[in-house]
Amino acid sequence: MNAELNTDSRLEKILKSGQFAVTAECGPPRGADANVIREKCKLLKGNADAFNITDNQTSVVRMSSIASAVVMMQEGMEPIMQMVCRDRNRIAIQSDILGGAALGIKNMLCLSGDHQKFGDHPQAKNVFDIDSIQLISTVRRMRDEGKFLGGEEIKGVPKLFVGAAANPFADPFEIRVPRLAKKVKAGVEFIQTQCIFNLKKFGEWMKQVVDRGLHEKVYILGGVTPFKSFGMARYMAKNVPGMDVPDDLLQRMKDTPKEKQAEEGIKIAVETIQQLREMAGIAGVHIMAIEWEEKVHEIASNAGLLPRPQV
Amino acid sequence: MVIGERKPFDEITGMVEGNKKILVLGCGGCVTVCLTGGHDEVRVLSSQLRMARDKDGNPIEIIEKTVERQCDPEYVEQISDIVPDVDGVLSMACGAGVQYVAERYPTVPVYPALNTSFVGGSTKEGYYVEKCQTCGSCKLYFTGGICPIARCSKSLLNGPCGGSTKGKCEIDPEVDCAWQLILDRLKALNRMDLYDEVMPINDWRPNRDGGPRKMVREDFQR
Numbered sequence: 342m343n344a345e346l347n348t349d350s351r352l353e354k355i356l357k358s359g360q361f362a363v364t365a366e367c368g369p370p371r372g373a374d375a376n377v378i379r380e381k382c383k384l385l386k387g388n389a390d391a392f393n394i395t396d397n398q399t400s401v402v403r404m405s406s407i408a409s410a411v412v413m414m415q416e417g418m419e420p421i422m423q424m425v426c427r428d429r430n431r432i433a434i435q436s437d438i439l440g441g442a443a444l445g446i447k448n449m450l451c452l453s454g455d456h457q458k459f460g461d462h463p464q465a466k467n468v469f470d471i472d473s474i475q476l477i478s479t480v481r482r483m484r485d486e487g488k489f490l491g492g493e494e495i496k497g498v499p500k501l502f503v504g505a506a507a508n509p510f511a512d513p514f515e516i517r518v519p520r521l522a523k524k525v526k527a528g529v530e531f532i533q534t535q536c537i538f539n540l541k542k543f544g545e546w547m548k549q550v551v552d553r554g555l556h557e558k559v560y561i562l563g564g565v566t567p568f569k570s571f572g573m574a575r576y577m578a579k580n581v582p583g584m585d586v587p588d589d590l591l592q593r594m595k596d597t598p599k600e601k602q603a604e605e606g607i608k609i610a611v612e613t614i615q616q617l618r619e620m621a622g623i624a625g626v627h628i629m630a631i632e633w634e635e636k637v638h639e640i641a642s643n644a645g646l647l648p649r650p651q652v
Numbered sequence: 653m654v655i656g657e658r659k660p661f662d663e664i665t666g667m668v669e670g671n672k673k674i675l676v677l678g679c680g681g682c683v684t685v686c687l688t689g690g691h692d693e694v695r696v697l698s699s700q701l702r703m704a705r706d707k708d709g710n711p712i713e714i715i716e717k718t719v720e721r722q723c724d725p726e727y728v729e730q731i732s733d734i735v736p737d738v739d740g741v742l743s744m745a746c747g748a749g750v751q752y753v754a755e756r757y758p759t760v761p762v763y764p765a766l767n768t769s770f771v772g773g774s775t776k777e778g779y780y781v782e783k784c785q786t787c788g789s790c791k792l793y794f795t796g797g798i799c800p801i802a803r804c805s806k807s808l809l810n811g812p813c814g815g816s817t818k819g820k821c822e823i824d825p826e827v828d829c830a831w832q833l834i835l836d837r838l839k840a841l842n843r844m845d846l847y848d849e850v851m852p853i854n855d856w857r858p859n860r861d862g863g864p865r866k867m868v869r870e871d872f873q874r
Contacts, residue, residue: 427806431853453813456805458823467806474810475853490853508814516812516835516847523810523850535814582815582822 342557347484347530350447350502351419352391354652355625356531356560361618362625363646364421364533364562365389365637368398369409378409382416384634388641390649391448393533393627396423400460407441414445421504422446425454430470431479431490438480442499450504450533451476474527477505481528503528507561508535509546510585518549525558532559533627536566536577539585540616547622556622563617566629567636568606571595607640614644653682653773654746655780656689656766658697664742665704667763671712671739676701676765677731677753678718679745686780689744689766691718697744697765722749728756735760771802788858788865794846796837803830809851 344357355362365385370377385392392413396406410420422441429437441449453473457465471479480503482488487498505524509517521532537543543563550556568574571594578586590609597605610628617623626646630636641647658664668674676698684690698714705712715734719727722745731753735741740761743750747768754762770782785802791809792799801807805823812831815822819832838844856862 453806453808456815456823458805469807470856471853472806472808472810473813474850478850479853506814511812511814512816512818512829513812513832513835516831519847520810520812523848526850582817 342560348447348500348502350391351652352421352448352531353502355390355650358650358652360650361646362560362562363389363641363649364391364393364625364627365634365641366393366395366627366629366631367409367413367420367634368395368632369404369406371401371403373404375412378404378412379416381634382413382418385637386416386418387649388638388647389628391419391421393421393423393450393629396425396452396454397428397460398423398455400427400455400457400462400465402461407437407444407446410441410446411444419448420446421448421450422501423450423452424476425452426469426471426473426476427454427457427467430468434471434476434479435483435489438483438499438501439495439497442501443497447500447502448504449480449501450506451480451529452506473505474523477503477524477527477529485528502530504531504533505529506535507532508583509537509543510535510539511583514542514546517546518553518555521550521555521559522553525555529559531562531624533562534564535583536564536629537613537617538566538577538590539587540613541587542585544620547620551622556624560624561622562625562627563613563620563623564627564629565610565613565617565640566631567610567633567640568594568602569633570599570602570606571597574606603636607636607643610640611643614640614646653685653771654748655686655769655772655782656683656746657769658688658693658744658766659764661700661704664697664763664765665701668701668712668740668742671761673713673715673738675715675717675731675734675738675741677722677741677743677745678716679722679743679749680718681721681723681745681749683745683749683766684718686774687778689746694718694744697742722746722752725752725756728752732756786859787854787856788862789855791851794849794851795834796841796843796846798830798834798837800830800834803828803833809854 367381394406394409406422410422413420451473457467487495507521574594577584614626676694678691678694679689694716698716719730721727735757742763742765743753744765750764771784772780772782774780787801805821816829821827821829
């Protein structure tokens, strides 16, 4: 992999220095109160190298990813601005990329976006002018060639470290590595995977990734989500598309007394991280503690990921 | 063909509320084939309207007629002797047909009795599915003859997204994942290499995004 730095991103520095990276997720509030983010930042600070700010995840309206990222930077942390193709055409996308970079954002995650059917505005018209793979090539072209999609020159290029997601558990399984290869071809620099519960299946996917040499072209961060309860585990297993929760894990949560389930969920997350660290081709982990940011420290600490390196 | 569905009855009665005499105009094209706006449906809707208005003590006089096609000035001309005598025309054509009637008879209100749903075909009698979104730039050669723009919920050109589960789309377990179908077909054609190509960003100008479209046969313009 090219060791030269393309941006001022701290995440890029850590990954390119060969250190095991940690990212975590921070969901913006459903309101205009910046203090909600500041409170979450206090819980998260120092526990990861960079923090994803979700972009209206599950199609529920929240404070914008760019604005929330700016609040996070004021707290001295490095955000990863998520951007979905659902809500913007290529004009708005490029405009937001310039705006985000101008405000100091250094990382971006390119996503298609959940369908609006799942959100609080199912009546909305979706956009999908471009898709996530095309979004990757868009931002790379803007950064590296200094050109808009329309071909005009950009004065002051956006220096963003470019990431995307990968879901090894969605169907058809055999297309999942080829799809990652397409993202690599489009220019993605780091990948955060869907929540990993089925380590066996993830291992199969990862083996194909390594066999194709893709781990040498892109940094792969394994996604980890702690269960808060058996109810949440069951919900994720049954109701979230593209999620793979094996029966033995469900049983383990079910067999745990209610008051101990949160603790058990964290234990599972820590074990998952430890196993991911042993896996060839894994460059880091991405901790998604959904509306449970206060537990990120415990997970990172118990998994031996702290303190985070200074770069 | 163009698939249309009849609007809810209350919406239709609301549209013609102030009218004493109307023409219910069927179309012999697509909406006859999909059983929503042809001769038979004109009869059914007209009698429903008469009964409802009689019940309200506010009877309505209805002339029933079905023309070959409403999306053609020649056929729309055939009602020129009827239109001056009615308060409004309730068209059972698709949105195109309704507009041809409106354009030809500028002083008479025209009401749509159908919602124009999509371009598609039948799977079995009375069961219709969307197949084409008339994007104006056909990519079916690239995707094994299955359209991702019309049939993927996110119109993804490099799909499938992370929500594809057991061949079904994340939005509804009844909906096929278009990309699963595409990949199955590419496999059967031994053309999985087509999936490895990154499909470039689409030019949407041939779609509605370029403004109202037209298709002109120059050799017929003399």
